[in-house]
Amino acid sequence: MNAARTAASAEQSGTAGHRLPIIAVTMGDGAGIGPEVIVPALLHPDTLRGCRPVVIGDAHRLRQAADILGISCDIVAVDAPAQAEFTPRRINVVDLGLLPADLPWGTLDAAAGDAAYHYIRVAAQLAVNGEVHAICTAPLNKEALHAAGHLYPGHTELLAHLTGVDEVSMMLSTPKVKVIHVTTHLGLIDAVNRIEPGLVERTVRRGHEAMVRAGVDTPVIGVCGINPHAGENGMFGYGEEESKIVPALEAVRNDGIDARGPIPADTAFFLAGRGDYDLIVAMYHDQGHGPVKVLGIETGVNLTVGLPVIRTSVDHGTAFDIAGTGRAEAGSMVEALRQAAEMSSASAAR
Incomplete structure (x- = not known):
């Protein structure tokens, strides 16, 4: 031994x-x-x-x-x-x-x-x-x-x-990045329909609480958009970022939570990997799972938050x-x- x-x-x-x-x-x-x-x-x-x-x-x-x-x-x-x-x-x-x-x-x-x-x-x-x-x-x-x-x-x-x-969130954690999901086991169309400001707000708050519990007193949270380029000012999608995500971010920021976004999902995980964000909020299953499994599935951990x-x-x-x-x-x-x-x-x- x-x-x-x-x-x-x-x-x-x-x-x-x-x-x-x-x-x-x-x-x-x-x-x-x-x-x-x-x-x-x-x-x-x-x-x-x-x-x-x-x-x-x-x-x-x-x-x-x-x-x-x-x-x-x-x-x-x-x-x-x-x-x-x-x-x-x-x-x-x-x-x-x-x-x-x-x-x-x-x-x-x-x-x-x-x-x-x-x-x-x-x-x-x-x-x-x-x-x-x-x-x-x-x-x-x-x-x-x-x-x-x-x-x-x-x-x-x-x-x-x-x-x-009644409601919990899935968080994935690797040495390089942590991500919490607004929706998980739903088809993509159903997931987009399910997303609304209250659910986004509650997810961000659960993520913030989990990071504080884990010892990060003031976590910086990056919140993904739904559409490519986070909608790019209405160019993609039907204004989902403005109607479903922005009100939630305004609400949590009023309580001192450092939540930034909506940010394009195709850059969010790169930024988190280099240390810009302590936590990423993904809107749907594959948006969060795909990058995490590339970045660290061997040591990845799934947490249930809430x-x-x-x-x-x-x-x-x-x-x-x-x-x-x-x-x-x-x-x-x-x-x-x-x-x-x-x-x-x-x-x-x-």
Whole structure:
């Protein structure tokens, strides 16, 4: 064991370790790469230095993943996070036992979709009850979720429902750029119709609050337009920037929020990457997701902003094409756990 891991393990077992936030790590779709990124991420020295992770999932599936990866560790079932022990090479699991023992890797299965729903349900309840400080999610498969009868567009909407919140925002975070979305899982025409000043204003405010929570006291926020060149004074589109975005910016600026725009989306991310903006507000899914995945998907993290609990996630899908092969990269999960721990600690300090 290297020196960093030894130090991390000592901290976990000592008084300092007991002050680290407890993070519920949901296993996602068990047929995907979730188990294969969770095992190495939970054993990573950076994770052990920052938090006490407890998986909500299936112990048998995690053991299968460890075998595929050639990792030797103890995967131990516990009834609740309070029963978890944090010792070297140990992974604690609240084992719901919902997956078939012979579930194939890389296939769409309603049983896996149902299990993924219940992992989230249990984690949300633990967070609301104060038994964990944050939730970090491995990817689920929307089609499998729907096949199991849980008709939600994804984690974001599911967590909002489970915690009794009417409206939340998706934020993507990479080392180079952070982006929050006004709309997410909607077709482009529906997204443009959905955008209105109140929704833009609430999204900017949620983004501002999230950045302050993360330790940026006075964030500079760049707000994208809807049309090419942000409409270019009415040359493109039908005045959407003036009618849907400008009133929202005026409202938040009156409260001291530094929100600038509307700015052309094709330059916004370049400007953010060089440091002009701490946060970009994207109007629709691909406007924000495309640049983020080019700039840093390997270490990208998905945050749900506006929940009563902290939630981070990997910024990749279930990757059925490589599930069960041991080829999945755990970097995004390590970063998601780091940010969950960081935000939990920042919240506790405020």
